[in-house]
Amino acid sequence: xxxxxxxxxxxxxxxxxxxxxxxxxxxxxxxxMPREPCFFTEDEWLTLTAVCNRIVPQPASRPPIPVAAMIDxxxxxxxxxxxxxxxxxxxxxxxxxxxxxxxxxxxTRHGGRFHGISATEQDALLTRMxxxxxxxxxxxxxxxxLFFSSRVLHDSxxxxxxxxxxxxxxxxxxxxxxxxxVRLAFDRRDPWEAAxxxxxxxxxxxxxxxxxx
Numbered sequence: 001x002x003x004x005x006x007x008x009x010x011x012x013x014x015x016x017x018x019x020x021x022x023x024x025x026x027x028x029x030x031x032x033m034p035r036e037p038c039f040f041t042e043d044e045w046l047t048l049t050a051v052c053n054r055i056v057p058q059p060a061s062r063p064p065i066p067v068a069a070m071i072d073x074x075x076x077x078x079x080x081x082x083x084x085x086x087x088x089x090x091x092x093x094x095x096x097x098x099x100x101x102x103x104x105x106x107x108t109r110h111g112g113r114f115h116g117i118s119a120t121e122q123d124a125l126l127t128r129m130x131x132x133x134x135x136x137x138x139x140x141x142x143x144x145x146l147f148f149s150s151r152v153l154h155d156s157x158x159x160x161x162x163x164x165x166x167x168x169x170x171x172x173x174x175x176x177x178x179x180x181x182v183r184l185a186f187d188r189r190d191p192w193e194a195a196x197x198x199x200x201x202x203x204x205x206x207x208x209x210x211x212x213x
Contacts, residue, residue: 005171007206008194010164018179018192027174030163033069039076039092040099043113047099048072050115054122055156065166070159071095081154087146095155098147101138102129108136126152171196173212 013019014027037045045068052067073079075092088094102125106114110121117125128134129152132145139147160166167174171194183190194212197205 003202004196005168005194005205005209006197006202007209008168008171008212010167010172010174010194012210012212013174013192016192018173019175020178023175023177027164030070033066033073035066035069037069037072039072040095043103044096044099045072046115047103047113048095050122051099051102051126051152052156052159054119054126055152056160062165065160065163067156067159070162071155074155074159085146085150087141087143088150089142091151094142094147094151097138097140097142098144098151101134101136101142101144104138105134105136 011027014024019027040048048071049068052071056065056067058064075095078092080091084091089097103113106112106117106121106125109125110117114122114125125134126148129144129148132143134144161170164174166172173193179192181190181193189195192212194209195205
């Protein structure tokens with residue numbers, strides 16, 4: 001994967017006017033996220049981790065963003081979205097039921113649990129979930145398609161892009177407060193925002209981005 005923002009590290013903003021103390025504390029907590037589950041059982045954790053690895057596969061060239069751990073933190077601390085589709089149970093219950101149902105589907109089709117089958121087989125099962133084609137008894141009244149969109153996809157992608165490593169990949173500077181943004185027109189950027197490198201510009205843009213703070 002080409003580095004679109006070479007030389008940029010959002011953590012260089014930590015001591016700059018871009019971030020205040022509240023922002024620093026929030027980001028520090030995300031970086032120190034425990035990699036062991038607090039909410040999910042060991043079996044659920046294995047399945048959740050395998051699911052996250054397929055929803056947001058990550059490059060081997062850097063330490064992975066702890067997507068599963070961030071979802072676990074959300075469940076353990078009851079960090080709700082503030083809304084819920086009436087067809088889904090409470091988010092913690094939805095995750096437990098969905099992970100159990102996915103393992104049951106995998107056992108029926110492949111004779112093992114989700115984390116133990118191949119990536120191709122995992123993708124096929126997740127695709128069937130996305131399309132609403134899983135109907136084992138373990139799902140109960142919870143639509144698998146809704147579980148996929150509202151919990152699996154929503155929570156996995158939200159966790160990934162809440163992490164500073166992902167911010168570096170997309171050139172995001174973190175919260176707009178307290179500094180704020182001034183140049184809001186198309187293709188304009190403030191001096192404290194990362195510059196995107198076009199092909200052949202990597203070296204020059206890297207030097208510029210190393211000073212962004």
